[in-house]
Every structure is written in structure tokens, then in C-alpha cells.
Amino acid sequence: MPYRLLKFALNGKHTEPRMFRAPEKLKSHYDVVIIGAGGHGLAAAYYLARDHGIRDVAVLEQSYIGSGGTGRNTAIVRSNYLTPEGVKFYDESVRLFQDLSADLDINLFYSERGHFTLAHTDATLRTMRWRAEVNKHLGVESELVGPEFIHEQCPHLDLSCGGHAPILGALFHPPGAIARHDAVAWGYGRGADQRGVEIHQQTQVTGIQVKSGEVVAVETNQGLVETSRVLSAVAGYTPRITQLLGIRTPLVVHPLQACVTEPLKPWLNNIIVSASLHLYVSQSSRGELVMGASLDPYELHSTRSTLDFVEGLAGHLLELFPFLSDVKVLRQWAGLSDMTPDFSPIMGKTEVKGFYLDSGWGTWGFKATPVCGKTMSYTIAHDKEHELIWPFRLSRFDEYEQVGEKGAASVGH
């Protein structure tokens, strides 16, 4: 250990300020209680305090900040979706992301890479042409490109895919980006904290009290908190919260696994996705290849990793980039994905007055972090769904008005 570091540790004067205050005890009342201190919950707290002047807010986290999906995703940001509702929503998020580092005064390593979704079949090409047209109509940079262009942009890619699934074209989305996901949560958390929001880690919600159809209090393992407005922003844990209130949802939780390789010199500029091969890959600013695949095949509320997953993923990666055969996998992990049947989120008001849902984030939650904060804070402040999230309301299922986004899921789940 360097002498300077030792001296610094022992002298007790640590000049570097903490990112957050550590509030000691929960107060007995808050205007708004947010369950979940991930990116979504903290972003909602930040915009509530900044844009709506609601600062008496507690964010309750059963573990630590960003410990759920926020720190487990593969950090891809894009807006080339299929439905007009989805494209508008995610495009607003991309726009917010583009100047978020300056807004939060933290380096998010936001890096625009260009996003390729590869097509190995005519059917995929057809969906991509459809997506490109919807995207262009709504002002999103997105186009169908041929193998020559892909080769020019990413010369390392084996376009024949080992001979059995040749690449016919791709949907190219220049604004597709990656970012440092933890920093998004920390930045929003610090911004909220500076505006008076209290972040309580190690605080688990054990019950929600309702009187004549309205939320009146939240029970936690640190005591009871009175409040009339509660936001659930817990993604993979949503069914456990809605169960407390008896709210029925279509959410089913599946693990989604990911892994990173050892760091390599920078060689992969783009984000490469292949739905047919169940693979998405990008190179982080540290040089690691960050990879994900499709969901685990059955419902499970556990973040265990499997060898099946990493073997399958490595096999498919080698079909695209055969020269990576001696690169080692550094670590693998899993996150909980709360999947919806139409691959769109579930956001907004519920049958219980004062209980708001920000859920159904399946495999597409990270990219939506800023816009969720914006729209959910608006929804809580006005008790009325923001127009961008109205199509994603829970009651769409009872009304048979789903927003079918499956064609744009980055990997065919």
C-alpha cells in the first residue's frame, strides 16, 4: 500500500465529500415514498424535487443503491423500437441521456457507438424495414443497411457466420449508445439527495396500508411511515409489492444473464445484436466485451448463474467473431426481469389511489431511466398519467389494448 494512502486512511480527515447523506431514522411522514433506489426510483425522486418542488420524499431500498437491474444490465441505450408509442417514449429518453452527464455533473461515459441489429433471414429483414420506416417517420435515425456497409463499419465481423446463418443486412441506429449504469443511479441519487430527498438503504417494505381505496402508510422493517403517495420502482420485485395490495398484473419474473470477458484493446466500436443468435455485445470503456443473451427459459426469482448460458453465448459469439476463441470470460451474473406479454412496460396509476407503478421493465429498463423519472414524477405530482406513458397503463390488458413491442425486443425472447 502506498505510504500516502495509508497516511490518508489514518489521519481521519477525508476531504472527499460523500455522494449521499446517510439519514439516520425514517421520519413518521413523507409526501411521497418511493420503493427502490435503482436508477428509476432515484430519477423519479430527482425530477420530483427539481421539476415539481416535492422534496419531502423518502426512497426506500431493501439492499444498496443500484443493486438490482440498474447494476446488472448491459447498459445499452437506443430508441429504434417498433411501435410509435415505444419509439416516442424511448427517443425522449435518448435525448435526456445525451446531456445527462452535464445535468447531473457526473461522467456517465455516455458513448454513441452505432447499433446494429443483424438480420439472418428474410423475415427478420422485413420486420427491420418496418421498424426503420416507423423510426424515420418519428424522426429517429434508423435505416436498413446491407452487408457491405456492415463490413465497412465492423470489419471484424464474419458476415458468413460460420457458413450456416449468413448476415443479409442489419437495422442501423447511429445514436445507439452505452453508458456507465451505476453512475446513472449515483448521479440521480446525489442530485435528489442535494435537493432534500432522503435515501434509506437496508430498508425493506413489508406492507402497504390502504384505507377506503387510498394509500395511507407504508410498513417497513425500520418502522411505519405515513404517506398518501407511493411509487413502486422495483422491476423484478414488483410482484412481491403488488401482492401486498392484491393488485393483479401480467408480470412474470425470469432471470436474464450476462457476462464480461477480460479487457481487450479497443477494437469493437459498434453495438452488435443478433436476435437469431440470441446475442448482444459491445465493448466497454474498460475494454471488456459486455454480452447478454435471451431470458432463462422458466420463471425464477433468483440471480444464480448457469454454465448452459455462458456456453451457449460463447458459441454464438464465436460464430460472429471467430478470432475471440482464446479470450476468457471474466465474470457472469444475472438480474431479474419482470416480463410483460406485450414487451412494453406497465406504468402509471393503479386501482389503489396513490399507488403508482413503474414496472414491466423486463429486458429494456436501463435505457428508459431518465424518461421514467420524468414521466413518473409528473404522474405523481399531478395524479394523472403523463401522455408519453398513457399507452403503458396497467388497465390496457383489461381493455385489450396492448402495445406489441415484441418485434423490437433486442433478442428474440
Added chain:
Amino acid sequence: MKQSAVGGQQAAVSYERRTDDDPFVDPRLTKMKLMPCPINGIRPIQEFAYGGPFRPMPNPSESSDKEWADYVFHRAGEPGIKREWWYHIASGTWFIAERDTLKDEIVRTYLYSEEDRSL
């Protein structure tokens, strides 16, 4: 493991985990590496496909739009011991497994019988 005849056709082997700390349970069974098939016995998990939760269907002609939407879309998403359809791909056997979706452990497996319809 106990032997029983189901529907008078096939000798089926239903599996039931005895206690939580049963020392005779193969640890690969509790980690979902192996699955006890009622017809073929204990086989690798790769031979099986998940068929979704076991759910009784309401009568379509008698249920309201809302009840039907509830059946079509909504699920019991919280963790717990769930009754599920599983399929042994190699032999084409559909059967029911009771699985703990928090711990990822099989509690029981057995063939579907008419009594299950009412459950």
C-alpha cells in the same frame, strides 16, 4: 420415489421431496440440474421444456371480458411453490411439477390426472 398406476395405462413414478434436509436427495436435483420425470425417472434438465403455470380455464362463453382478460394476461407473479407444466422432449411426456420459484427446487412431479382439473 413411489410406484403408482395412473389411468390404468402406465406405471408412473411420482417424485416427492421428503424434507428440506433430506440427506439422500441428490444435490443436483435441488439445483435444477436434474428433473425427475414421472415416466423416465431422473434426467438432465436439458431434456425438458417449461410449459407455463398450471391454470384452470374459465368457461369462455360464461365469463365477462374482464374475467377473460384476467385469465389470458394476469399471472401470480410472486415467488412461491407453483404448479407448472413441464415436458420431457425426448419421450413427449407432459407432466406437472411443483416447483419453488424462489429457491429453484422441485418439490413434486407427477402425471396429470382428472382430479387436478379442479385444483
